[in-house]
Amino acid sequence: MKHERMTFALCSSAVLLGSVISFSCVMCLVEAFGLSCDPKYLILVCCAVCGVAAMVMSAKHSGIFSLCAFVLYFAYLIWKGSAVFAGAQTLLYHVTEAYALCFENVSVWGMPGGDVRWLLYAIEFPLAWLCVWTVCREGYTFFVILACAPVFVLCLMVVDLAPILWLVLLTAAIVILLLSGSARIHSAGAGGRLVWWLVVPVTALVTLLMVLSPVENYVRSDWASRLQSAAEAGFDLNLWTNKIVTAVGSHWSGELEKVDLSKVGPQSKTGVYVLQYQSDVPIRYLRGGSLGYYGENTWERVELPVSLAVEHTQLIRPSSSYSTVLIETAVGEPKFYTAYHPTAVPDDGIAVDDAYLKNPNRTRGYAVRFFESGTPQISEAYKAFVQETYLQIPEKLRQSLADYLQTYDLIGASPQTIADHVKASGVYELDTPAVPNGEDLVLYFLTQSHQGYCVHFASATVLLMRSAGIPARYVSGYAVRGPAGQWNKVTEDDAHAWVEVYVDGAGWIPVDPTPADGDAHVPDVEPGREEPPVDTEPVATPDLPAEHSSTSVPSAPDASTQKGRALWWLFLPGILLLVLLRRAAVVYCRRYHWKRQQPNKKALLLFDRLTHLCKAQGTAVSERWICLAEKAKFSQHTVTEEELLELSRAVQEHIVRLKQRPFLHTLWHRFGPVLY
Numbered sequence: 001m002k003h004e005r006m007t008f009a010l011c012s013s014a015v016l017l018g019s020v021i022s023f024s025c026v027m028c029l030v031e032a033f034g035l036s037c038d039p040k041y042l043i044l045v046c047c048a049v050c051g052v053a054a055m056v057m058s059a060k061h062s063g064i065f066s067l068c069a070f071v072l073y074f075a076y077l078i079w080k081g082s083a084v085f086a087g088a089q090t091l092l093y094h095v096t097e098a099y100a101l102c103f104e105n106v107s108v109w110g111m112p113g114g115d116v117r118w119l120l121y122a123i124e125f126p127l128a129w130l131c132v133w134t135v136c137r138e139g140y141t142f143f144v145i146l147a148c149a150p151v152f153v154l155c156l157m158v159v160d161l162a163p164i165l166w167l168v169l170l171t172a173a174i175v176i177l178l179l180s181g182s183a184r185i186h187s188a189g190a191g192g193r194l195v196w197w198l199v200v201p202v203t204a205l206v207t208l209l210m211v212l213s214p215v216e217n218y219v220r221s222d223w224a225s226r227l228q229s230a231a232e233a234g235f236d237l238n239l240w241t242n243k244i245v246t247a248v249g250s251h252w253s254g255e256l257e258k259v260d261l262s263k264v265g266p267q268s269k270t271g272v273y274v275l276q277y278q279s280d281v282p283i284r285y286l287r288g289g290s291l292g293y294y295g296e297n298t299w300e301r302v303e304l305p306v307s308l309a310v311e312h313t314q315l316i317r318p319s320s321s322y323s324t325v326l327i328e329t330a331v332g333e334p335k336f337y338t339a340y341h342p343t344a345v346p347d348d349g350i351a352v353d354d355a356y357l358k359n360p361n362r363t364r365g366y367a368v369r370f371f372e373s374g375t376p377q378i379s380e381a382y383k384a385f386v387q388e389t390y391l392q393i394p395e396k397l398r399q400s401l402a403d404y405l406q407t408y409d410l411i412g413a414s415p416q417t418i419a420d421h422v423k424a425s426g427v428y429e430l431d432t433p434a435v436p437n438g439e440d441l442v443l444y445f446l447t448q449s450h451q452g453y454c455v456h457f458a459s460a461t462v463l464l465m466r467s468a469g470i471p472a473r474y475v476s477g478y479a480v481r482g483p484a485g486q487w488n489k490v491t492e493d494d495a496h497a498w499v500e501v502y503v504d505g506a507g508w509i510p511v512d513p514t515p516a517d518g519d520a521h522v523p524d525v526e527p528g529r530e531e532p533p534v535d536t537e538p539v540a541t542p543d544l545p546a547e548h549s550s551t552s553v554p555s556a557p558d559a560s561t562q563k564g565r566a567l568w569w570l571f572l573p574g575i576l577l578l579v580l581l582r583r584a585a586v587v588y589c590r591r592y593h594w595k596r597q598q599p600n601k602k603a604l605l606l607f608d609r610l611t612h613l614c615k616a617q618g619t620a621v622s623e624r625w626i627c628l629a630e631k632a633k634f635s636q637h638t639v640t641e642e643e644l645l646e647l648s649r650a651v652q653e654h655i656v657r658l659k660q661r662p663f664l665h666t667l668w669h670r671f672g673p674v675l676y
Contacts, residue, residue, distance in 0.1 A: 010136060011054045013195035017173050018050035018131035019043070021144065024170035025127060025151045026120045031166060032155040033094035037117045045121050046128050053132035066129075073125050080118045086111075087119030095154060134177065135195070141177045148174065172202050179579070197585040257355060259474075261441040262297040264455050265434035272492045274330050274478075279339065280323040281372060281484050285510060286337040288477030289356040290500060294463065295394050297441050299474050301355030302389055322369045332362025337477060339370040340510065354389075376507040386502050390471035393463060400443055401467035415470050415501045419513040422461045427451045428515045454514040458497040461513040471502035475510070579671055586674040603632035603639040606647045609675070613654040616669050617661070625650060 023046040030037055056065040077084060093110030127147055134144055148170065155167065180194045277286065292302035325339045336346050336357040345351060346366045350358040393401065405411050410418055429451040435441045439448075442463050445456045458474055465472040479496035482488030500508040594602060607621075607629040614621050625647060632639050655676040659666055669675045 009193045009196055011058065013193075014054050014057070014132040014135035015047065015050040016199070017135055017177055017195065018053065018128045019046045020169055020173040021131050021148065021177075022046045022049070022124045022128035024166040024173065025148055026123055027166035028151050028155045028170060029091070029120070030116075033091070035091065035094065035116045035120075037120055041117065042120060042124065046124050049125050049128040050132050053129045054136065057132060057136040066133075069129070076125075077122060080122075083115060083118040084122050086114035087116040090114035090116050091119060131177075135180075141174070144177060145174060172205075176202055193589055194585055197589075257291075257301040259291060259299040259455075259476075260297065261299065261455065261459060262435055262437075264441070266432060267430045267453060269430070269493045270491070274490055274492055274494075275327060275337070276487045276489045277325055277327045277480065277482075278487045279325040279484055282482070283325060283339050283480060285340060285496075285498070286325075286327070286478040286480055286490070287340060287475060288337055289335065290354065290473045290475045292354060292390055292473045293392060294459075294474075297435065299459070301353060302473075304353040305385065322371050325368050325370065326365070327368065328365045330364075332364050333359060334362065335359050336363075336366065336368070338368050341371040343369040343371060378507055383504065386471050390473055390502060391466050391469065393466050397440060397443065397463065398467070401463055404446060405464065405467055410464070410468060413468060415465055415472070415503075415509075415511055418464050418468060418470070419461050419499065419511045422446075422457055422464065422513045423515050425450060426457060426460075426515070428453060428457075432456070454497040457514040458499050461499045461511070465499070465501065472511075473500050473502075473508075475500050479512075583671055583674050599639045599641070599644060600632040602644055603647060604629060606644070606651055607632070610647070610651050610654060612673060613651065613658060613675055616658060616665075616673075616675060617654065622650070 023043050026037075026042055027039065029035060030039075052069065056062050056069060059065050089110040090112060091110070093108060093112045096109045130147055131144055134141060151170075176195055176198045179198055275286075277283075289301075291299035293300040322343055323339075327337055329337075336349050336359050338346075338357065345357060346359075346363075346368055348359070348361050348363060350360060352358050405413075408421060410421060413421075426445065427450060430453055432449070432452045435444050441456065442460045445452050445460050446464075462472045462474050474497065476495070476497045478490050478494045479498070480488065480490055480494060496514075498510055498512045498514070501511050503509055594605060597605065607625060610625060611621055628639070628643060628647060631637060658669060658676065
């Protein structure tokens with residue numbers, strides 16, 4: 001390792017970048033996988049390691065001290081071996097659990113509940129030391145990027161971590177490390193000063209982006225969603241051992257049981273294939289899940305009392321005639337889809353409360369038997385549970401919804417009348433922005449925007465029905481159309497949300513309030529099959545629950561407004577501005593450093609620059625200039641002003657030649673190594 005006299009700017013910049021990169025790395029893991037760890041201890045360890053590393057780099061025999069530091073590090077691993085191993089087991093459990101939600105045949109490894117702080121300390125030490133070494137010893141930034149790559153892959157491709165502060169800081173620190181790389185090649189001290197020159201504009205850019213486009217407005221890009229779906233559909237883990245974890249994204253992020261309506265924004269059609277089905281008779285819906293509790297712009301699943309759980313999941317309708325629908329999903333999903341009026345839970349299925357049918361083995365192909373008609377067997381206890389649970393309305397909305405019913409003469413109206421009113425009161429529009437901060441989606445949709453898609457229409461209908469005393473719940477899945485007896489493909493564009501109404505003697509009945517003229521999800525009624533009116537005595541009761549999945553509508557665009565999405569395009573011009581500022585800083589530092597040097601040192605600086613210019617042009621340095629550099633470095637004589645002038649002219653001649661080379665070549669050497 002090359003030793004250079006350490007300056008305050010060099011030491012402080014090394015400590016700064018090392019601390020930010022190592023701390024942000026581990027915090028990204030903590031945030032992405034829900035690990036439990038106190039951040040203040042992590043930052044203390046990072047700063048301490050970086051401080052010690054900077055002092056070691058300033059020592060004359062830094063290599064020996066570095067070796068001693070790593071001996072102590074391995075001693076720490078041996079001393080805390082069991083704790084580090086337990087933390088690794090916990091981290092492995094959370095990572096593989098996230099992968100298992102994406103891909104079938106992926107086993108969940110490790111054990112939850114371990115203390116991960118000792119593992120995170122063990123990760124921080126080599127990463128922080130590497131960063132400090134890179135800054136102080138003119139190391140290549142590539143090695144730091146390579147060390148951080150697993151964190152980027154895990155946190156972005158698996159759980160789709162939003163651009164939280166730690167992720168932005170990590171990216172910004174690596175950008176600074178890259179931009180100061182060419183200066184560190186010439187002089188580590190100059191590179192340290194350049195780091196501080198870049199801290200201010202980078203901090204300003206990060207602050208601007210975080211303020212103008214906060215994390216809660218994050219929108220996952222369409223190309224990332226399409227890439228995820230395509231990879232999930234086409235990647236065959238059987239080609240690898242199922243112990244190798246590889247992924248390209250997930251919408252799940254551990255939340256399978258709620259829909260945050262405040263983040264439901266503009267949606268676009270993707271056409272990505274998600275499943276195919278074949279049914280004996282035409283069907284309208286593949287039911288995914290039901291959510292029943294509404295609060296603060298959020299739908300959440302309803303917990304079914306233990307006394308009702310077994311009874312409610314075994315509501316089989318006696319009949320001698322049933323139909324079958326075969327379903328094959330593109331990826332192994334954690335829940336089953338069912339047709340209405342199912343006869344039983346699919347093999348290995350587990351009913352989770354009044355919410356969804358869990359698919360623990362991620363079965364991709366399964367069959368669901370269902371009746372076209374029948375009468376459900378519903379206990380009095382479940383009827384009472386429905387009346388207690390599915391009439392819930394947030395107190396702050398109760399009066400507003402009652403006034404709305406009064407205004408439009410909907411008090412005492414039937415479920416179908418309310419659904420028809422909602423359908424006629426709004427315009428179907430996929431490009432609907434997210435609800436403004438502080439507004440409730442349902443009231444904003446009904447009284448102000450009057451536009452939305454199925455999520456808006458279904459949510460508004462459920463709350464209006466509840467306000468009118470009609471038990472109702474929010475349902476998601478796929479609205480399908482296709483002939484019986486053949487395989488029909490279903491894409492993400494068929495994802496849909498609708499309403500289920502509870503009617504005594506009939507159970508839960510589907511009602512679709514979304515306008516059919518604008519909603520491609522809503523098919524016509526199948527030929528030869530009449531849909532029973534909700535106001536009379538309906539026939540169906542889909543007692544099998546399930547929850548909304550990553551392919552249902554609410555998991556589509558996960559954010560806010562077009563403004564928030566567009567603001568992230570400031571990142572590109574911001575990077576260009578940093579490149580320009582960096583070049584200006586390098587040129588200024590070079591001139592400032594030149595004026596303060598003695599003639600011999602000036603000759604060595606010119607020779608170093610001439611060497612890089614010759615290398616860029618693929619030529620050799622003249623023997624004359626090599627002799628002059630040796631004189632300046634080893635001789636007791638002082639380089640004359642005439643010799644400096646000749647060497648300076650040689651540098652300028654090589655710059656002129658470099659400018660005559662192809663445009664991209666000269667552009668790189670102007671803004672990359674800043675040779676001129």
